[in-house]
Amino acid sequence: MTESVSAYMTRLGQAARAASRVLARTSTGQKNLALSAIADALGEDREALVAANAEDVVAATAAGLEPALLDRLTLTPARIDAMINGLKQVAALPDPVGAVRDLSARPSGIQIGKMRVPLGVIGIIYESRPNVTIDAASLCLKSGNATILRGGSEAIRxxxxxxxxxxxxxxxxxxxxxxxxxxxxxxxxxxxxxxxxPEFVDVIVPRGGKNLIERISNDARVPVIKHLDGICHVYVDEAADLAKAESIAFNAKCYRYGICGAMETLLVDAKVAETFLPAMARRFEEKGVELRGCERTRDLIQALPATEADWSTEYLAPILSIRIVEGLDEAIEHINHYGSHHTDAIVTENLGRSRRFLAEVDSSSVMVNAPTCFADGFEYGLGAEIGISTDKLHARGPVGLEGLTSEKYVVFGDGHVRS
Amino acid sequence: MTESVSAYMTRLGQAARAASRVLARTSTGQKNLALSAIADALGEDREALVAANAEDVVAATAAGLEPALLDRLTLTPARIDAMINGLKQVAALPDPVGAVRDLSARPSGIQIGKMRVPLGVIGIIYESRPNVTIDAASLCLKSGNATILRGGSEAIRxxxxxxxxxxxxxxxxxxxxxxxxxxxxxxxxxxxxxxxxPEFVDVIVPRGGKNLIERISNDARVPVIKHLDGICHVYVDEAADLAKAESIAFNAKCYRYGICGAMETLLVDAKVAETFLPAMARRFEEKGVELRGCERTRDLIQALPATEADWSTEYLAPILSIRIVEGLDEAIEHINHYGSHHTDAIVTENLGRSRRFLAEVDSSSVMVNAPTCFADGFEYGLGAEIGISTDKLHARGPVGLEGLTSEKYVVFGDGHVRS
Structure with missing residues (x-):
């Protein structure tokens, strides 16, 4: 291109800002029609998509892209169908924009409420999966935001x-x-x-490895919705139903090793450790999961010694650290100290301790008697997710349409004045 | 002190983080008792407060602090009473923490909801008013957050x-x-x-001039709830009730010149300008407000010429810029372009245009038939405010207890697993 990159990006930014004003007043019906029309276009241009993708795959193969990333890059007919279905699902979701809550009268005579509105312009930075282009575009469009998408160079075609x-x-x-x-x-x-x-872009959502996200967060002058580590815990309380505990812990670790909601550390109350751990360990061993335990754990089952570093490691692999703790306080202390404020679960039949766990564990998702691998926008009923936030302000946890909006105050008077 | 400032602050941070865990599980009743006990202590120690403040005032006078700041610094008996009343008012507010919304079942069998929780540790940086110490501490305590307060050096005693x-x-x-x-x-x-x-402090709320806030925002590695300009507009639509428009515009400008919700620019639809502006201008002139108008305005009333810079100036003074526009689109365009996304109002009896104004003006408060000076936590029923946010993410507008909390997901299962 003849213009500079910065002039080009400024042009995109200005156009996005202008488009965001139009989207803010676009009806739900029209946004849904747009989503359907994009789905139709993907169906009609299936061959062009496959051809363009094949060129990307050839170039990436020649450049020596690793097999896992090559797989993510490839657009199969099934993946194109999934994009089309995704668009239809987002069209079917309720539109959060315009909802007004808590509208109430004040002594002065004015009425105050909060109205949900789009954020404005959202920048998405992602790596090789081309399907993110559709996922992100559809969620942003439905929530009334303009989007600037920056995918990986290997997926440019x-x-x-x-x-x-x-x-x-x-x-x-x-x-x-x-x-x-x-x-x-x-x-x-x-x-x-x-x-x-910041004058053109209201928020950045980076999707990719931790390095990418940290680099972007450090350099950004625009708010970033971040997803860093997923160091997730399951705590087996003294009042746990141990059969449930075993299936929850097994599922939390083994549903898929590579997801951010996978359990990385199992905490067990000392009072039930001797009963619980041996059978639990056998199941993990049969599945080929490497166990790393604290000293007390290693008195009960075979496990490698866990080091201090293990408690703050996101394995994303068939490895599990196990620690025996003296009750709820020590479990909560461990999770808040070593965890990543992502998703943590307690297994217990005791109401009081479940309530304390929910209130005191400082994570974006806290669970009772359910495995951490449920932390996912589809499982939560968001329809889709643009990412999972480990931030505390604004959206926490899986971010769907609501997380792409904010609320402003609306005030109604009838000529009332402040006295 | 013998330890370094950074070691001292780390110690405060660690202690605050530990205290935040306790506050997260403290009951509403106990928090209210604490607020009452602090109110009692202020009442009992009234003389010590006045004596300490007198020393600050003497030192600040000697140091040549300007009269407006000296006035803010001074603790009168009435101001101590106001602090005591403020504590009682915050105690009487509903506690946002622990509220669960949208708890609903998913096809997998799990239940999902969102629970309101404290942010954790809040750092407040402010200037001379010592009453902010109580305002901020009470709101943070009630919302279950630990607080680190950094007031101005002139108010240290x-x-x-x-x-x-x-x-x-x-x-x-x-x-x-x-x-x-x-x-x-x-x-x-x-x-x-x-x-x-960031390991000890979850959010910073700076209260003070724009320079302070910009400096803090630029240097912070912690999210900042910002309040920058308040360039507020009133737009008089062609369907306005012109009597209401006159009292709203007058109140928006003259209720108090120095507040961030004061109107700085009056926009008038060309169709009603000739009828509306002459009488309006007379009221402002009687009050001693300097008028600066666009060319078309100056054809109708006496006003100094407004320059391009006027449209983006927060006067905080008896000065008003006036512009005649061709209808709603031009008004919205002007507000979104020159405004500061703080508070803007339309005066109209037309339903459709009022709805468009609410949806399309990108400000933290949008008003219909009410003056912008209503933008205030007390007027909005928040009980008190820790500041007014001009950010788009997280809290927008006056920030009360809810703005000092966020929501996490809570998930309930009964041994359900993901398949």
Whole structure:
């Protein structure tokens, strides 16, 4: 391109800001029509999508991209169908925008309430999966936000082809082209520009590895919805139903090792450890999960010694650290100290301790008698998620449509004045 | 002190984090008892407070503090009563912590809801008013947060005396002393430390001039709830009741010139300008408000010429800029472009345009037929406010107890697993 990257990004930003004003007043019906029209375009242009993606795959293979990332990059017919279904699902979700709550009268005569509104312009920075382009665009569009999407350079041809379908859909229903923009340059300076334009971009959602997210958070001058570690715990209380505890802990670890909601540390109350741990350990061993235990754990079962570093490690692998604790206080203390404020669970039949666990564990999701792997936007009924936030302000946990909005005060008077 | 400022602040931070765990599980009743006990202590130690404050005032007078700031610094008996009443009012407010909303069952069998929880540790940085110490401490305590308060060095003796009363109250009900900590050093490095300890501090609320807030925002590594400009508009629509418009615009400007909700620019639809502006201008002139108008305004009334800079100036003074616009679109465009996303109002009897104004003006408070000076935590029924946020994420507008909390997901199962 002839213009500089920064001039290009400024142009995208200005166009996104203008489009966000239009989206803020677009009806739910029209947004849903746009989502359907984009789904139709993906169906019609299936061959072009596959062809563009094949070029990306060839180039990435030649460049030596590792197999796991190559797999993520590849658009199969099933993945295109999943994108189309995803669009239809988002169209079917209730629109959060415009809802007014707590509208009530004040002694002065005015009425006050809170109205849910779009954030404005959302920048998404992600790596190889081209399907994120559709997931993110659909959630942002439905919540009335303009989007600037910056995918990985290895997926640029796929993303351009998907962007063409999005443009077709937007044009069909008369929405501005800048409602969804895909950054067309692979120049890294584009990311630097995107995260430092608070006048045009209201929030950044980075999706990718911890390094990417930390780098973006450090450099951004725009708020970032972050997802860092998922160091998740299951605590087996003295009043646990041990059969439930075993299936919950097993599922929390083994449902899928690589997800952020996977359990990394199992905490067991000393009062039930001797009864609980041997059978539990056998199940993990049969599954090939490596166990690393505290000293007291290793008195009861075979396990490697856990080091201090283990308590704060997100394995994302068939490895589990196990620690025996003296009751609820020590469990909560451990979780708040070593955990990542993501998702933590207690297994207990005791009401009082379950209530304390919910109130005192400082994590975005706290669970009673359920495995941590349930931490997921689809499982939570959000329809889809743009990410899982480990921040404390604004959205915590899986971020769906509501997390892409905020609330403003609305005030109604009839000529009332302040005296 | 013998320890370094950074070691001192780390110690405060660690103690605050530990206290925040206790506060997270403290009952509403006990928090209210603490607020009452602090109120009692202020009443009992009235003389010590006045004496400590008198020393601050003498020192500040000698140091040449300007009269407006000296006035803010002074603790009169009426101001001590106001602090005591404020504590009682906060005690009477409903406790937001622990409320669970939208608890509902999912197809998997688990139940999901959102629970309101404290943010954790809140750092407050403010200037000369010692009453902020009580306002901020009471709101943070009621919402279950630990607080670190850093007041202005000119109020250090007053703040220490107030802190002693807070400590008495906390001790009386058995809450940890570190629930509310006043920074005892006037070293500026303490602020630098406070805003760069994300492990101990969850959010910073700076209260003061724009320069202070911008400096803190730029240097902070902790989220900051910001209040920048209040460039507020009243738009008089073609369907306005012009009598209401006149009293609303007059009140919005003249209720108090120095508050952030004061109107700085009046926008008038060209269709009613000729009828509306001459009488309106006479009222402002009688009150001594300087008018600065666009060219078309100056064809109708006497006013100085408004420059481009006027549209983005927060006067906080008896000065008003006036612009004639061609209808709602131009008004919204002007507000979103030149305003500060604080508080803006439309005067109209037309339902459709009032709805568009509410949806499309991108400000933390949007009003219909009410003056912008209503933007205030007390007027909104929050009981008190810790500040007014011009951010878009998390809390927007006046920030009360709810803005000092966030929501986490709570999940209930009965041994359900993910399949």
């Amino acid at each position: 796929s993303n351009r082809a998907i962007a063409a379908c999005i443009q077709k859909g937007l044009a069909k229903v008369g929405l501005p082209a800048a409602a969804v923009q895909v950054v067309e340059t692979t120049d890294r300076a584009a990311v630097g520009a995107l995260i430092t334009m | 007053s703040n220490r005396a107030i802190a002693a009363c807070i400590q008495k109250g906390l001790a009386k009900v058995g809450l940890p002393a570190a629930a509310v900590q006043v920074v005892e050093t006037t070293d500026r490095a303490a602020v630098g430390a406070l805003i760069t300890m």
